[in-house]
Amino acid sequence: xNDTQSQSDDLGYIDYAAILGVDDDxxxxxxxxxxxxxxxELVRDISEATMTEAKRSHFLLEMAKLNAALYLLRDxxxxxxxxxxxxxxxxxxxxxxxxVEQGGADSEDLRREYxxxxxxxxxxxxxxxxxxxxxxxxxxxSSGWDAAHARHAxxxxxxxxxxxxxxxxxxxxxxxxxxxxxxxxxxEAWVNRMIxxxxx
Amino acid sequence: MARRxxxxxxxxxxxxxxxxxxxAKAVVDGDxxxxxxxxxxxxxxxxxxxxxxxxxxxxxxxPSSTQKQTPDFQTAxxxxxxxxxxxxxxxxxxxxxxPQLPSELLLSLGDHAVAQGKYTSAAQAYEVxxxxxxxxxxFFEAGRAALGERDATRSVAAYLIGLGLGYDYAxxxxxxxxxxxxxxxxxxxxxxxxxxxxxxxPFREPEVFLRLAIEYLLGEPDHADExxxxxxxxxxxxxxxxxxxxxxxxxAFVKRFAEAAxxxxxxxxxLREMMAGDxxxxxxxxxxxxxxxxxxxxxxxxxxxxxxxxxxxxxxxKELAYQHPPAALFVxxxxxxRVEFIAPRLRLDNPALAPIGLDATARLLAEKPPAAASxxx
Numbered sequence: 001x002n003d004t005q006s007q008s009d010d011l012g013y014i015d016y017a018a019i020l021g022v023d024d025d026x027x028x029x030x031x032x033x034x035x036x037x038x039x040x041e042l043v044r045d046i047s048e049a050t051m052t053e054a055k056r057s058h059f060l061l062e063m064a065k066l067n068a069a070l071y072l073l074r075d076x077x078x079x080x081x082x083x084x085x086x087x088x089x090x091x092x093x094x095x096x097x098x099x100v101e102q103g104g105a106d107s108e109d110l111r112r113e114y115x116x117x118x119x120x121x122x123x124x125x126x127x128x129x130x131x132x133x134x135x136x137x138x139x140x141x142s143s144g145w146d147a148a149h150a151r152h153a154x155x156x157x158x159x160x161x162x163x164x165x166x167x168x169x170x171x172x173x174x175x176x177x178x179x180x181x182x183x184x185x186x187x188e189a190w191v192n193r194m195i196x197x198x199x200x
Numbered sequence: 201m202a203r204r205x206x207x208x209x210x211x212x213x214x215x216x217x218x219x220x221x222x223x224a225k226a227v228v229d230g231d232x233x234x235x236x237x238x239x240x241x242x243x244x245x246x247x248x249x250x251x252x253x254x255x256x257x258x259x260x261x262x263p264s265s266t267q268k269q270t271p272d273f274q275t276a277x278x279x280x281x282x283x284x285x286x287x288x289x290x291x292x293x294x295x296x297x298x299p300q301l302p303s304e305l306l307l308s309l310g311d312h313a314v315a316q317g318k319y320t321s322a323a324q325a326y327e328v329x330x331x332x333x334x335x336x337x338x339f340f341e342a343g344r345a346a347l348g349e350r351d352a353t354r355s356v357a358a359y360l361i362g363l364g365l366g367y368d369y370a371x372x373x374x375x376x377x378x379x380x381x382x383x384x385x386x387x388x389x390x391x392x393x394x395x396x397x398x399x400x401x402p403f404r405e406p407e408v409f410l411r412l413a414i415e416y417l418l419g420e421p422d423h424a425d426e427x428x429x430x431x432x433x434x435x436x437x438x439x440x441x442x443x444x445x446x447x448x449x450x451x452a453f454v455k456r457f458a459e460a461a462x463x464x465x466x467x468x469x470x471l472r473e474m475m476a477g478d479x480x481x482x483x484x485x486x487x488x489x490x491x492x493x494x495x496x497x498x499x500x501x502x503x504x505x506x507x508x509x510x511x512x513x514x515x516x517x518k519e520l521a522y523q524h525p526p527a528a529l530f531v532x533x534x535x536x537x538r539v540e541f542i543a544p545r546l547r548l549d550n551p552a553l554a555p556i557g558l559d560a561t562a563r564l565l566a567e568k569p570p571a572a573a574s575x576x577x
Contacts, residue, residue: 156370169330174300177301177303177306180306180329180330182307184334190311195346
């Protein structure tokens with residue numbers, strides 16, 4: 001189960017409309033209806049599953065995502081702020097990439113701004129939003145989210161946030177190091193040497 | 201109070217050859233912290249700083265005369281001084297922004313760290329190069345291949361290095377390298393006091409025990425699953441090798457384990473005699489313990505090799521798990537009177553015991569006591 005795979009081509013910038021399966025401008029009533037249907041299906045899947053640690057984590061994350069999607073998309077103000085932040089981040093990423101490709105003098109400033117906004121976006125719209133949605137009465141009623149869920153979800157959401165961040169960083173220009181050149185066949189020979197010499 | 205006059209300090213650039221040696225030392229030592237420090241904002245290697253590498257307080261960054269003669273150091277120094285790399289280094293040390301580290305040196309640093317078992321340092325180096333997962337997966341692939349060839353030594357080595365390069369993305373506030381954390385996990389393993397024999401970990405069916413033991417010693421369940429799909433013989437060989445690689449001092453523990461087991465068996469035999477001879481004693485376990493006249497903490501003291509003043513069972517368990525990680529798999533919690541302590545436990549028919557030297561102790565524990573003489577009331 002790969003919780004980091006994008007629901008659509010969201011570039012790692014979590015897209016709650018795609019997660020819920022509604023249009024970007026869906027009405028609050030439609031958002032609620034789709035949420036309830038999706039949550040019923042998820043609860044049914046949970047009850048039918050043979051639970052393992054990995055499945056528990058997966059289901060918990062799916063529940064948190066649906067709750068966050070409802071909480072955000074049913075409120076016009078919240079939704080508009082989220083969409084604006086997301087669009088700005090995508091644009092800033094593009095500007096930074098272009099500046100690096102063209103050797104622009106402002107690439108370091110753009111990178112810092114982008115890094116700051118990316119951390120803020122992921123923190124606010126992944127971890128914080130999902131935990132806040134877990135206290136919302138409408139979400140509680142449908143999902144049965146409680147203190148135990150929140151306790152288990154906290155490290156899970158932190159891991160999910162960092163994994164999304166890494167997914168994004170993986171495609172960005174190198175800045176902390178010069179681009180590495182790795183000879184992978186040679187690396188495999190090195191792996192065999194390390195194993196033969198033994199682990200400590 | 202008189203005001204202190206500020207010193208008129210001028211930047212004192214360090215000698216470039218000393219800077220090169222400091223960088224080469226960090227590479228050869230596999231020390232990512234010192235490597236980053238040399239390029240950092242407050243580094244004594246920067247030309248605009250009043251600090252200098254010649255200052256004795258930075259001697260830890262510089263190689264000894266012995267280290268300078270080693271082939272690894274000479275190779276690293278040549279790499280540092282290669283024209284393109286040195287030009288980049290000079291530029292980064294002079295720039296007034298976060299440095300861009302030279303990737304070829306960082307990759308070499310990571311490799312040296314792996315060779316020396318400094319997996320957290322290697323993980324950090326590879327992570328910033330964005331190659332950590334790929335390198336880690338190659339170790340796991342090699343581990344699986346060696347498992348298929350029934351080569352337990354290579355398989356365990358591969359899995360341990362791969363796991364050593366793991367990263368904990370749930371760590372707060374920033375992701376950090378994964379570490380085994382045996383004291384914490386041993387406590388989780390023994391969180392509930394056993395009420396029935398099947399609750400005691402060492403008494404479980406060999407297949408169940410091996411699955412749990414391999415997961416505990418590896419530190420995660422996914423690879424334990426794939427290892428436990430191998431034939432039993434391979435699993436046992438893998439487990440035995442894993443015990444010895446996780447605990448190079450295992451044989452010393454085995455001796456103390458045998459001593460602690462013999463002592464506890466002697467107590468158990470005496471308790472059975474007392475209970476056989478006195479109907480009233482059978483009713484009150486507290487009285488039995490007091491009649492025994494021994495301090496139950498003597499057993500965990502022997503297991504650990506030292507006493508913890510007023511030590512509770514969990515203190516002994518944590519210390520034991522730190523010194524000998526696999527030891528937590530062969531003890532269980534026990535009450536004697538009012539004292540709870542950890543005691544040695546083994547299952548005689550567990551095939552995993554013989555390769556790790558615990559079979560003789562298992563036979564001792566399984567021996568029946570000599571028949572008690574009849575006592576007149």
